[in-house]
Amino acid sequence: MWTALFPNWKFSKFYYFTSDAEKILKKLETEPFEIKCIKKSPSHKNFILKFFSENSPSLFLKAFIPRPFKKNRIKNYLETFKTLKNLNVSLLEPVFLFWKNPQIAFLKKEPFYGGIVFPYIEKGFLKRENLFLDDKKENINYKLIKNLIFFLFKLHEKGIFLKDTKFNNFFCDSEENFKIFDLDGIKFYKKPLSKLERLRDLSTLAMSLEWEKIANARALVFDIYKELFQELREKDFEKFSQFVDKKRKKREKALSLRRN
Known part of the structure; x- marks a missing residue:
């Protein structure tokens, strides 16, 4: 099965994160496993892998599709x-990653040029139910939202523009300890982010909370961040709201295209 996904994987470059990474790679090569695709996009596919010898899912695989004139996203991931x-940011660490030249893989018509393998984690990623304190979705978990915004503020102070700040992109092992999982699109600056960059980054979070019916989500996010960042003024809310509207329209358009 592993060779079917990656026909020439042995010619790849590898980077191991965990002490048992080579052992897991050997297991993938030699043991049968079930595989389920949970997401498809033009650039990659996400899979859940479960060894027949185990009772629950074992690994999460993000496999990258070769496309002409596109950058190597796995190498970019490693650099990021x-x-x-080095900036002491909390991350969810993979087991290992591997890659080949994506252009050569494209010319050889290989399905993928490499991938990133994570341990399968069932709990910890923020979900809609985490945003509320009860099953009726009436009492908002303000503490969690405030702590998440503070986490973003600390990233901004370090010059990190996260880009995809939807709440469900964060891993949380407590209400005060967040970790980053999706590293696509992250930008680094030599100094703390400007006001405009901060508002852009926050707007995706506000849109995702608003989408889940968090009352006054954009005002909530703006007001909490304003307490942390003194340069924000009430007049900046209009620009922030424009960013949120733009993100919302983009999501609505994407959903409409999927339905059609």
């Missing part, structure tokens, strides 16, 4: 990961 580590 190392930079974030």
Whole structure:
């Protein structure tokens, strides 16, 4: 099965994060496993893997599709990961990653040019139910939202523009300890982010909370962040709201295209 996904995987470059990474790779090569695709996009596919010898899912695989004239996203991931580590940012660490030249893989018509393998984690990613304190979705978990915004503020102070700040992109092992999982699109600056960059980054979070019916989500996010960042003024809310509207329209358009 592993060879079917990656026909020439042995010619790949590898980077191991955990002490048992090579052992897991050997297991993937030699043991049968079930595989389920949970997400498809033009650039990659996400899979859940479960060994027949185990009772529950074992691994999460993000496999990258070769496309002409596109950058190597796995190498970019590794560079971003190392930079974030040097900045003492909490991350969900993979087991290992591997890659080949995406252009050569494209010419050879290989399905993928590499991938990132994570341990399968069932609990910890923020979900809609985490945003509320009861099953009726009436009492908002303000403490969690405030702590998440504070986490973003600390990233902004370090010059990190996260880009995809939807709440469900964060891993949380407590209400005060967040970790980053999706590193696509992250940008680094040599100084703390400007006001405009901060508002852009926050707008995706506000949109995702608003989408889940959090009352006055954009005002809530703006007001909490304003307490942390003194340069924000009430007049900046209009620009922030424009960013949120733009993100919302983009999501609505994407959903409409999927339905059609």
